[in-house]
Amino acid sequence: MADRIRTTCPYCGVGCGVIAEKAADGWVVRGDPEHPANYGRLCSKGTALGDTLGLETRLLHPVVDGRRTDWDSAITEVAGRIRAVTDLHGPDSFAFYLSGQLLTEDYYAANKLAKGYLGTANVDTNSRLCMASTVAGHRRAFGADTVPGCYDDLEQADLVVLVGSNLAWCHPVLFQRLKKAREQRATQVVVIDPRRTDSCDIADLHLALAPGSDVALFNGLLAHCEAAGVLDFAFIDAHTNGFTETLAAARADAVGTTGLDRALLTRFFDLFATTQKVVTVFSQGVNQSSAGTDKVNAIINVHLATGRIGHAGMGPFSVTGQPNAMGGREVGGLANQLAAHMGFDPASIDRVRRFWDAPKMAKKEGLKAVDLFRAIDAGKVKAVWIMATNPAVSLPETDLVRRALAKCPVVIVSDCVSDSDTLRYAHIKLPAHGWGEKSGTVTNSERTISRQLPFLSPAGEAKADWWTLARVAQALGHGEAFGWRGPEAIFREYAALTGFENGGSRDLDLSISQINDYDRFSPFQWGGKRFFGDGGFFTADRRAVLVPVSHRPPKESPTVAYPLRLNTGRYRDHWHTLTRTALAPRLSGHRDQALADIHPADAEKLGIIDGALVTVKSRLGRMIVRARLTTEQAPGQIFAPMHWNDCHTAQGLVGRLLPGHTDPQSGQPESKHAAVSVTPYATAWAGLLIAADAPTPLAPWWSRHRLDGAEATELAGSDNTQLDGLIEQLNSHFDGQVLEVRDRAKGIIRHAWVKDGKLQAALFIAPDRPDMARGWIAGLIGKALSDGSDRAAILAGKAPGRHIDQGPIICACFSVGLHTITRLIASGQAADVAQIGAALKAGTGCGSCIPELKALLGQREVAVA
Numbered sequence: 001m002a003d004r005i006r007t008t009c010p011y012c013g014v015g016c017g018v019i020a021e022k023a024a025d026g027w028v029v030r031g032d033p034e035h036p037a038n039y040g041r042l043c044s045k046g047t048a049l050g051d052t053l054g055l056e057t058r059l060l061h062p063v064v065d066g067r068r069t070d071w072d073s074a075i076t077e078v079a080g081r082i083r084a085v086t087d088l089h090g091p092d093s094f095a096f097y098l099s100g101q102l103l104t105e106d107y108y109a110a111n112k113l114a115k116g117y118l119g120t121a122n123v124d125t126n127s128r129l130c131m132a133s134t135v136a137g138h139r140r141a142f143g144a145d146t147v148p149g150c151y152d153d154l155e156q157a158d159l160v161v162l163v164g165s166n167l168a169w170c171h172p173v174l175f176q177r178l179k180k181a182r183e184q185r186a187t188q189v190v191v192i193d194p195r196r197t198d199s200c201d202i203a204d205l206h207l208a209l210a211p212g213s214d215v216a217l218f219n220g221l222l223a224h225c226e227a228a229g230v231l232d233f234a235f236i237d238a239h240t241n242g243f244t245e246t247l248a249a250a251r252a253d254a255v256g257t258t259g260l261d262r263a264l265l266t267r268f269f270d271l272f273a274t275t276q277k278v279v280t281v282f283s284q285g286v287n288q289s290s291a292g293t294d295k296v297n298a299i300i301n302v303h304l305a306t307g308r309i310g311h312a313g314m315g316p317f318s319v320t321g322q323p324n325a326m327g328g329r330e331v332g333g334l335a336n337q338l339a340a341h342m343g344f345d346p347a348s349i350d351r352v353r354r355f356w357d358a359p360k361m362a363k364k365e366g367l368k369a370v371d372l373f374r375a376i377d378a379g380k381v382k383a384v385w386i387m388a389t390n391p392a393v394s395l396p397e398t399d400l401v402r403r404a405l406a407k408c409p410v411v412i413v414s415d416c417v418s419d420s421d422t423l424r425y426a427h428i429k430l431p432a433h434g435w436g437e438k439s440g441t442v443t444n445s446e447r448t449i450s451r452q453l454p455f456l457s458p459a460g461e462a463k464a465d466w467w468t469l470a471r472v473a474q475a476l477g478h479g480e481a482f483g484w485r486g487p488e489a490i491f492r493e494y495a496a497l498t499g500f501e502n503g504g505s506r507d508l509d510l511s512i513s514q515i516n517d518y519d520r521f522s523p524f525q526w527g528g529k530r531f532f533g534d535g536g537f538f539t540a541d542r543r544a545v546l547v548p549v550s551h552r553p554p555k556e557s558p559t560v561a562y563p564l565r566l567n568t569g570r571y572r573d574h575w576h577t578l579t580r581t582a583l584a585p586r587l588s589g590h591r592d593q594a595l596a597d598i599h600p601a602d603a604e605k606l607g608i609i610d611g612a613l614v615t616v617k618s619r620l621g622r623m624i625v626r627a628r629l630t631t632e633q634a635p636g637q638i639f640a641p642m643h644w645n646d647c648h649t650a651q652g653l654v655g656r657l658l659p660g661h662t663d664p665q666s667g668q669p670e671s672k673h674a675a676v677s678v679t680p681y682a683t684a685w686a687g688l689l690i691a692a693d694a695p696t697p698l699a700p701w702w703s704r705h706r707l708d709g710a711e712a713t714e715l716a717g718s719d720n721t722q723l724d725g726l727i728e729q730l731n732s733h734f735d736g737q738v739l740e741v742r743d744r745a746k747g748i749i750r751h752a753w754v755k756d757g758k759l760q761a762a763l764f765i766a767p768d769r770p771d772m773a774r775g776w777i778a779g780l781i782g783k784a785l786s787d788g789s790d791r792a793a794i795l796a797g798k799a800p801g802r803h804i805d806q807g808p809i810i811c812a813c814f815s816v817g818l819h820t821i822t823r824l825i826a827s828g829q830a831a832d833v834a835q836i837g838a839a840l841k842a843g844t845g846c847g848s849c850i851p852e853l854k855a856l857l858g859q860r861e862v863a864v865a
Contacts, residue, residue, distance in 0.1 A: 005455040006032055008442055009046045010101065010435040011575055013320030014038065014173050015444025016046055017523065020436065020455045026050055027436070027455070036523055037151065037444055043172035043846040044573050044587065044812035051584035053436055053456065059418040060460025063429040071461065075468075078385075078428055079475035081410045085383040086118060091360065093382045095122035095372055098333055099389035100130075100322025103440030103452060105490040106465035107324070108331040109482070110387065111339055113469055115332065116358030117478045121344070121366030122381065124335040126389045127328050128369040128668060130321035133287040135329060135337075136666035137296025138318075140547050141304070143539035144341055144507040145329055148531045149279065149315040150446040155181040156313035159275040161190045163214060163299065164285015168198040169572040171283075171319050172848045175199065179847070188275070190268060192217065193285060194567065195597075195639060196632040201851040205268060208634055210259035211565055212673060214286060216551035217265075218298035220255035222247065224269040225306055232307030239535035242546040246301055249548035257551050272302075277313035284321065284569065288672050293665035294549040301546045310533030319445045326443035330508060331494055335366035336667075340498040341508040355500050357481065368667030369395060370660045376404035383410035387465055388432065390577040392421035393645040396669045398655035399621055414465055417579045421645050421653075431462040435580075439464065440487040443526075449510075450523040466490055488518040507531065507538050554673035555661040558636065562618060562675035564602065567639045568654050569672070572848055573812045574643045582648060588705040589809025589817065593714065594652050595628040597639040598678065603629050606678055611769070613681040613701065613716055616640065618674050621656030624681055624701045638678060642671075649703040685723060685747060686769045687715035690777050691761035695733045698725045707778035714769070720747070723765060727751065734760045741795045750795045757784045764797050772797035773805050810852050813845025821856055832857065 003022040008015055017035020021028050029049040033040035062074035069077075085093050096110050107125075114123045138145045154160055154177055167175040179202050181187045191203040192214070200206045209217055225231055226247060236243050255265060272278060280303065286295045300316050308314040320326060332339035342348035344365050353361040367375055373391065375381045377400055384405075395401045405411055405425035413426035416434035423429060433439075436456040443449050466487060473482035484490050499511025507527060515521045537544045558565055573587040581587045596616055598608065608614055610629040615622055616638070625640060633639055644652040661670040681701070689697065692710050696702075699715040699722065706712075717723070727749070731738065736755025742748065749765035759780045764770040776799035785791055793800055806817030821842060830836045833853050837844040843853050 001455055001457060005453050007453045007455065008323065008450045009042070009049065010323050010580075011043075011045050012171055013322055013325055013445040014171050015323060015442060015448060015450060016042060016173055017450065018042065018046060018049065027053055035450070037446070037448060038173045041173045041176055041846065044848055045575060045581060047813045047845060048584040048587050049435070051586070052580050054583065055459050057417050057419070057579070057583065058434065058459045058462070059415055059429060059431040060462065061431060062461065065427055071463070074428065074430060075471045075475050078412055078430075079472050081428075082118075082383055082472070083476060085410055089382055091119035092122055092366075093380070094118060094120055095367065095376075095381050095384045096124070097369070097372065097384060097386045097389065097391060098123065098125040098328065099387055100125065100127045100320075100325035100328055101388040102328065102465060103324060103438055103442060103487070104327035104331055104494065105440040105487040106387070106469070107328045107333045108339065108490055108494045109466040109469040111332040112356060113473050113478070113482070115338065115362040116353070116356040117360055117473065117476070117481065119360035119362055121335055121362040121364060122372060123333065123366055124369045124372055125328050125333045126369070126391070126394055127322060127325040128334065129288070129394060129671070130284060131287055131318060131325055132334065132368070132666040132668040133289065133292030133663055134296050134318040135334065136293040136663070137300060140293070140297055140665070141300045141545055142532070142537050146507045146527070146531050146538065147318065147445065147447055148309050149317050150525065150529050151177065152529070153279050153313050153315060153317065154178050154281070156277065157187060157279040158277040158313065159188045159190070159271060159279075161192065161272070161278065161280045162199055163192045163280060163282040164287075165281050165283035165319060166193065166197040166199050166569065167281065167319070168201065168848060168851065170321070170570050172572075172846050174319065176847050178202070188271065190271065194634055194637060198572075198848070198851040201854065205264075205271070207260055207264060207268060210257065211567065211637065212289060212291065212554040213258040213551060214295040215291060215298045215549050216253050216255055216257045218302055219250035219253035219549070219551070220258070220265065221269055221272055222250040222302050222305060225273050225302065228273040230273045231305050235307035236305060239537070240304055240544045240546055241541070242548065243305065245548045246546035247305075249550055250301070253551050276308065278308055279313065279315055279317055281317050281319055283319050285672065287668055288670060289668075290555045290661045290663050290670040291552045292663045292668050294552065297547040298549050301549070304544050304546055310530045312530075315530070323444070324442040326445060326447065327441065330443060335368050335372070339494065341506055351501055352497070355497050368662070370397070370662050370667065370669050373401045373404050374660070376408050379407070382408065383412070384408060385412040385414070386422060387414040388416075390420045390422045390579070390645070392425065393577045393653060393655060394642070396655055396658035396671060397620065397660040398653055398658075400660070414468060416459070416462065419647060420577065420579060421647060430468055431460060432468070433458055433462050433464050437462065440466070441491055446525060447527055448523050448525045451519065451521060453519070491518065505538070555670055556659060556673060556675045558675045562677050563636075564676050564678060565637045566616065566618070566657060566674040566676045567637060567672045568642050568658070569639065571641050571643060574641070576643065577645050578643050578648050582706060585706045585708045586809055586812045586815040589815070590812055591641070592705040592712070592808070593703040594625045594641050594644040594649065594654075596625045596678065597628050597630050597633040599631060599633045599635045599637075600629045601635050603627065606680070608678065608680055613683060615679050615681045616657065616676050617679075618657040618659070618676045620659060622651070623654055623656060624651040638676065644703070648705075650699065650701050652703060681716075682718055683716045684720050685717055685765055685767060687763060687765040688770045688772055688774065689713040689715060689730070689761065689763050690774060690781065691734070692781050694761065695729060698722075698729045707775060710778035710781040712774050712778065723749065727763075730761070730763060736760050739791055739795060750797070752791065752794050754785065754791070758782055759785055759794065762794055770797065773799035775805050811840075811842035811845065811849045814841040816840050816842040821853065825856060
């Protein structure tokens with residue numbers, strides 16, 4: 001392996017290029033200045049990639065029915081169980097559930113095996129949860145899942161509208177590109193979001209619309225553009241259908257459902273109408289809705305009607321959530337598509353069948369994610385192969401998903417980690433390459449294909465996912481069609497399929513890309529920079545379709561029993577279900593546990609104080625989470641993160657609350673509109689356990705995160721009698737000398753376990769949440785204690801004077817904590833963000849922490865509300 005290699009980041013759909021370089025103490029990852037997605041920029045997660053490469057959480061060998069085995073035996077078992085199920089119950093009794101973490105070559109292999117050789121289209125992906133509504137909207141409007149523009153448009157637009165997108169946290173590098181454009185050319189920015197997010201830091205206007213009212217808003221905008229005389233009738237007449245019906249539907253919709261002040265609406269409408277170069281960026285706030293596809297089409301309708309599409313600095317632009325969500329879309333990773341952007345029309349089915357020489361071609365669409373797991377629960381799907389994803393956490397109706405996996409006769413999981421909520425249900429566990437070991441391609445949100453190259457040797461016996469799929473296909477008797485010797489052969493087969501009988505009739509054609517050196521090709525954007533500037537859509541008559549849409553509210557509304565609306569989403573420094581980012585202490589420092597954001601007015605009514613634990617309930621389930629009181633959250637609504645799971649917390653899984661309502665067009669679940677109640681969680685005691693190797697604690701609530709050198713586990717319970725079982729458990733786990741302090745009158749318990757003179761663990765119990773010098777104590781774990789004063793200080797939970805606790809991490813790029821920053825400000829040495837950056841480097845990396853630095857300075861720019 002080389003000591004320096006160019007590859008791509010494994011996180012969001014921005015698809016940043018990175019350079020991994022070997023250092024004395026591991027690998028250092030920095031941005032690739034030559035990659036067109038980021039030009040050297042990285043976010044906090046990308047910067048910390050080197051901290052996530054350890055082997056302590058890796059799955060290192062195949063496991064069948066709880067026993068370690070070799071690969072040949074595992075392949076035989078997988079093939080045998082798939083054959084047994086499909087022979088007895090038919091091809092649709094089997095399913096794949098895939099992931100945007102897979103490379104394009106992996107996706108293609110699974111798609112070919114299922115749809116061409118097993119005869120089932122039950123191949124869906126976790127991308128169904130993040131961008132399926134965009135796919136459906138693109139196909140309705142353009143005739144194909146075509147992204148019209150590129151990242152450069154953000155820098156060439158005069159107005160950028162962010163809809164349901166916290167770009168600052170979820171796509172930080174794009175946010176930095178937009179921020180720089182705003183500084184250099186006065187680009188105006190409008191944020192449309194019920195919440196006030198950090199993206200509002202650069203906003204000229206923030207529209208805190210009523211949740212789910214996007215269609216009404218954009219219908220109102222279309223009607224306004226018509227009244228203002230800015231519609232492009234030459235473009236409409238030459239290149240579209242459906243305008244008259246769509247305008248009539250827009251005129252009939254009521255913008256009053258947005259809950260926005262008329263003056264604010266008029267300001268936005270006038271700004272949009274009078275600015276020719278407009279890009280509308282949208283993401284999960286649009287997609288994750290039972291009306292998601294209609295929302296996408298409402299946005300596209302306005303751009304088509306004004307002719308603002310396909311030219312520099314203008315167009316609708318979906319930003320995807322995962323590094324290869326686009327690659328999965330391209331090779332048929334969704335149950336309602338075939339490879340190469342083809343659907344299940346008779347001509348496409350026949351074309352793909354002939355290209356693959358497929359003996360058992362699927363003839364109809366398969367089950368989408370939510371329906372797939374319902375079918376498993378109903379016993380209709382009896383074998384599922386899950387790859388690189390964690391549906392027992394990420395899907396709605398989580399308890400149903402877990403019940404389905406528990407009763408499913410065959411659950412196969414390919415993953416790089418040894419433990420996840422989903423792996424706990426697996427009969428067969430297959431070790432897969434992790435990031436740094438993978439070799440293949442990915443496609444980012446602007447259609448740029450890049451190589452992901454390995455710089456690490458595979459962990460243990462881990463194999464590439466395409467290799468595992470090919471071996472199983474060979475064991476099933478399809479050897480010749482799956483005889484690839486490497487990912488290049490798969491990519492070239494896929495590229496040939498995109499050009500097969502194409503002739504310009506389909507948007508995706510990689511047969512003309514002329515990739516000569518697969519291992520070293522430069523990132524390239526298929527289809528060129530932009531589509532549709534001069535029409536040329538991919539419908540039968542080559543005309544775009546304006547789709548009449550009308551406002552439909554979310555499926556569930558607040559009730560007397562459940563009076564608040566729950567919104568879910570991502571945190572700045574975390575990713576999906578924590579299997580990677582939780583390994584990096586600096587990424588856990590910003591939000592070390594799940595928090596429920598709630599407006600102070602709601603909290604006062606409910607008797608909730610900031611930092612207290614609360615129970616959040618829906619009609620389906622409950623979670624326990626710590627409250628964060630903030631005016632960023634609108635009254636009547638709360639926000640909770642999607643990341644936490646049963647491996648990292650007790651009762652902190654938001655999916656248990658979410659009903660499985662889906663969009664009728666896209667099948668994407670409505671993950672932002674659950675009706676919930678919030679009540680205080682009465683605690684009799686709270687605790688903090690710091691250890692390197694702690695058991696899952698016997699406590700009603702706990703949440704674990706990583707510190708430098710150890711892990712911190714916060715604990716709480718409703719009854720003091722619970723403490724006896726917890727301490728007995730810890731005494732059994734840590735077998736060294738026990739140091740103990742108890743003050744029964746005050747409810748204080750302090751324990752430390754020391755073995756061979758080294759600190760193993762420390763436990764602090766009090767009636768309220770203990771405030772300990774956790775960073776200092778974590779640094780002592782596994783180290784020899786110098787004298788009795790150290791032992792006394794540990795039991796006191798107070799660091800000696802030489803140690804300064806920097807507090808929660810604000811800047812993850814440079815690990816700068818809250819207390820360090822506030823001390824600098826209090827000293828008078830920093831009056832603005834630039835001076836903080838000069839003194840501490842905070843804010844000089846990815847820039848995602850700048851809004852928080854401004855808040856600490858009392859200088860936050862207040863967007864119009």
